[in-house]
Amino acid sequence: NAGVTQTPKFQVLKTGQSMTLQCAQDMNHEYMSWYRQDPGMGLRLIHYSVGAGITDQGEVPNGYNVSRSTTEDFPLRLLSAAPSQTSVYFCASSTDRGSYNEQFFGPGTRLTVL
Amino acid sequence: AQSVTQLDSQVPVFEEAPVELRCNYSSSVSVYLFWYVQYPNQGLQLLLKYLSGSTLVKGINGFEAEFNKSQTSFHLRKPSVHISDTAEYFCAVSTVQGGKLIFGQGTELSVKP
Numbered sequence: 001n002a003g004v005t006q007t008p009k010f011q012v013l014k015t016g017q018s019m020t021l022q023c024a025q026d027m028n029h030e031y032m033s034w035y036r037q038d039p040g041m042g043l044r045l046i047h048y049s050v051g052a053g054i055t056d057q058g059e060v061p062n063g064y065n066v067s068r069s070t071t072e073d074f075p076l077r078l079l080s081a082a083p084s085q086t087s088v089y090f091c092a093s094s095t096d097r098g099s100y101n102e103q104f105f106g107p108g109t110r111l112t113v114l
Numbered sequence: 115a116q117s118v119t120q121l122d123s124q125v126p127v128f129e130e131a132p133v134e135l136r137c138n139y140s141s142s143v144s145v146y147l148f149w150y151v152q153y154p155n156q157g158l159q160l161l162l163k164y165l166s167g168s169t170l171v172k173g174i175n176g177f178e179a180e181f182n183k184s185q186t187s188f189h190l191r192k193p194s195v196h197i198s199d200t201a202e203y204f205c206a207v208s209t210v211q212g213g214k215l216i217f218g219q220g221t222e223l224s225v226k227p
Contacts, residue, residue: 040123040219041219042219092157099146102160107157
């Protein structure tokens with residue numbers, strides 16, 4: 001099992017550019033989520049999905065889009081990058097939406113917006 | 115709404131010393147509590163979790179945590195730390211009713227020789 005994989009590991013964008021952060025898991029997990037990590041703020045939930053075709057907003061969804069066409073993949077799209085989106089992005093998955101479940105995290109994508 | 119406060123942003127300790135990382139939470143309903151660890155340049159991994167039952171929870175790598183409902187705390191402890199425990203530690207809470215996982219700000223543990 002590869003677990004949760006994320007690409008790219010690093011990315012530099014200019015303000016206004018768009019891009020997609022990729023996330024995939026091979027554990028047949030129903031629940032997937034995207035977090036951003038900023039110094040002194042812990043992890044904040046951006047969007048999540050409870051299964052293919054179902055997504056919902058987290059704490060900080062503005063400026064990001066998601067879709068879930070398959071169980072395995074959960075890409076995060078930045079529509080028009082802004083310097084405030086400079087952060088480390090983590091994708092996570094768990095067996096279902098039960099709040100008692102362990103979440104499995106990918107290695108992260110470090111994004112810089114100039 | 116739930117919230118989590120980690121009382122120390124940085125904790126420096128010497129190797130083989132004991133350590134306690136403090137976590138307080140706020141919630142009007144029953145909660146599940148978690149500690150995750152993030153080693154440098156890696157994703158987070160679960161150390162331990164409290165769901166119900168015994169208030170003392172043992173996790174991986176010799177860590178344990180105690181759930182104290184009256185003080186709304188879930189402090190993480192290790193009796194003797196190693197250099198390899200240097201990492202950032204996150205306390206997190208979710209509700210029994212199915213709420214999302216809410217993370218604290220993180221505590222950076224630095225173990226010195």
